[in-house]
Amino acid sequence: MHSERAAGPAKPLGGRLFFLAGLAAWVGLSLKQLPYCYHDIHYLLSLEWGFWGPSEWVHPLFVPVLGLYRALLGWFGFTGRMFLPVELMNVGAGVLTLGLLFHAVERLWGSSWVAAAGALLLGFSHGFWEATLRSDPYALAGLSSAAAVAVLALGGPARRRFGLAGLAAGLAAGFHAAGLSLALVGMVAAWRERGGWKPLGWFLGAMALAVALCLGVFVAYHGVAPEYFERLSAAEAFGKIEQMPGTSIYTSRDPVKQAKDLLNSLLLAGGTTILAATALLLVLALAARVFSKRAAEPDDAAWLACANFAAYSLFFLINNSQNGFVYASLLALPLLLGRWATPGLLRWVFVPAACAAAALGSMVELPARPQKDPMRVETRFLDGLLGRGDVMVVPGCPFPETLYERRFDFLAVGDPGALGTVCVAPIHQADTLVERIAETLRQGRRVYFAAGDLGADFNSAAGDVSGAQKLRQVFWTAASGDDASLRVEAILSVRRKLDASFRVHCGIRSPQGWEYCGLRAKPGAKTRPGKRVQPLAAVGLEDLEMLSKALAGEGVSIRARTAAKYLMDWLSESPDDLYAKRDLIELAAEEVDLRGGVEPGDAGRVPAGQRLPQGPPGRSASGLDRVLALVDALAEKRPSDADKLVGRAEFYVESGRKEDAIKTLKRAQALGLSPSGLRRAAWCYQSMDDCASALAIWKKLVAGRRSAAKDLSDxxxxxxxxxxxxxxxxxxxxxxxxxxxxxxxxxxxxxxxxxxxxxxxxxxxxxxxxxxxxxxxxxxxxxxxxxxxxxxxxxxxxxxxxxxxxx
The missing domain is CATH 1.25.40.10 (Tetratricopeptide repeat domain)
Known part of the structure; x- marks a missing residue:
């Protein structure tokens, strides 16, 4: 490629100083917006809590890079939350992106003023500015994408240029799958290159190598096991590109809607700034007929800018017309603006117009700044409302973002089956909640109920760009489906239960209008804790800490480890909370690695990418006995508890403790086992060569109405x-x-x-x-x-x- 250069000696000092002043203003205004957007921190939850899912396959390099960044900060003594450091890193990436584009336009067209105006115009465009502030991979993806286009445009030896650009394009795809669009830009660059199609091979080869390395780093960082791929479909792995249903051509099946949504997204990203200036400059250039001669032979850099716009726009038109990275289509427009603004005096029309548009962009209020971010505003309010040990009852599960900056004692109300896989807060059904609230009030701690705003639009996406406050941005009711009326009914049903058991005083409203109700005990109400938890008064913090350490083991799910830490923090504030003790002990009963951790056949409970255990670990018998003794304090005469005893017996068999295994099995049978528990008990007896006891169980099973062919075989x-x-x-x-x-x-x-x-x-x-x-x-x-x-x-x-x- 051979881009034309502006004739005559360049005098860039004034334009460069202007750019540096504008860039300093951009950085200063950006820092005032931080911390930005608390309702979109799932990459930080992956980094700090270990929660990750299929959506990260779309951005495989981002969290590993954050892990390296975190380790680097740790060398300097930083151990806090990574939210602000990541946003500062992204602001730095934005500075590098603008500086790179300024350098490319100045080199190509010889005008530092035009370069400064184009770069600042992009910097203050809504899409670029907001995406750079968020703790998302957009800033690093944008930097890599801009680097790929700039390297191709600036010229040099073809092999090195196309190879480096391919590596940058691969990194862009590693930070955001939309970066794969740059393959089309590479094709256009190779077509314009006078060396044939060999440069395209260098570009695509380097890009493929970089993408493969990004995926390899991702797999190694998360320890993705082969079992994960066996149960992961391609649709699940890459379906997260869409994010919101109906934004891809696959789900909307409406090309007209897709085109309208993409146009609206582009207008939001740069309609008042860079797109407006581009349209103005084009009209002026055509009106002055300055551009007519060159229009027949567009410059190579202009071709690349147009290819970048078309490639990214096509990607988002097909896959996600409302993605936050849509502004990537606009990243190379400064190269095009520099090409159009260079001839004659047209630059002096463009420069002030671009500066005016950038100034207007700088005055736009971003929706998720600290004063307006719904999640941050609400958590600040709750921090003032709740004192030490106070409890907030939530009809559903609180979003993790509510617990990221501060820790609150939430009680989630809903179906444990629906909420239990993701919710770290203790989960109750409405009919089991009253006893716990009564005991909390008896201890002198306050209890509130998050009534929310029943008029809110439950089906709106959290993170609405208008900044509208939605109830789903604080908690969600998974068991209620997508029907707004069902969600409202779920809240009202909890409210009715509380009204029947307590004095409820509502009217407490947050700055966003959400309502909270205080609960008080009714005169003459029962004040003693339930019989199930009374024995736990003798359980001390040292025993609970031992349980917490057991729950931090490798065989335990990420959710259980996080929930255990949450409960230990709860108990550090309220050490006499018998129900929090019960929550921790029941969590241990379900999750503590008695026989090698998660059952190999129960792969569905293993978090995405976590390796299945390879065998029983060498835990100390004395420590396990103490865990089991604590679990015994909550044993009930029901099949589910008896089945847990069978799991303990299996551990004893594998540990060579035959007598303990037999005693435990006898006790489990006395409590009453479920059919699956009976089968496991029979296999356990068989493994100890006690066929007489096993045969008694098999006879009972085959005589039942639910006997199976395998029962007869065994x-x-x-x-x-x-x-x-x-x-x-x-x-x-x-x-x-x-x-x-x-x-x-x-x-x-x-x-x-x-x-x-x-x-x-x-x-x-x-x-x-x-x-x-x-x-x-x-x-x-x-x-x-x-x-x-x-x-x-x-x-x-x-x-x-x-x-x-x-x-």
């Missing part, structure tokens, strides 16, 4: 060990009749016949098993059938020499 194993071969054969035949595709019964029956010397019967069963299609567990069991069949055939071939087989 019973047959015990029957054979007890010397009841004929009964075992009948059980296995019954299992096959119940489930003809169950290969396990074929394996067992054929093996039984073989051990009895009935090789022809055994061979017949093996053949029938191998003929089964779409069998359960086919991979390993079919291999056993093949090996067994071959062995029986071998014995049959040897049988004539030994006197013949049994029939």
């Amino acid at each position: 019973k047959a194993v015990c029957e054979y060990r007890q010397g009841n071969a004929e009964v075992a054969v009948l059980d296995l035949k019954a299992a096959l009749a119940m489930e003809p595709a169950g290969l396990e019964a074929y394996v067992s029956l054929a093996a039984l016949y073989s051990m009895q010397g009935s090789y022809r019967l055994s061979l017949d069963v093996y053949e029938k098993g191998l003929a089964v299609k779409d069998a359960k567990g086919a991979a390993s069991l079919r291999e056993q059938l093949l090996e067994g069949r071959d062995l029986v055939r071998k014995r049959l071939s040897e049988a004539p020499r030994a006197g013949g087989p049994k029939p």
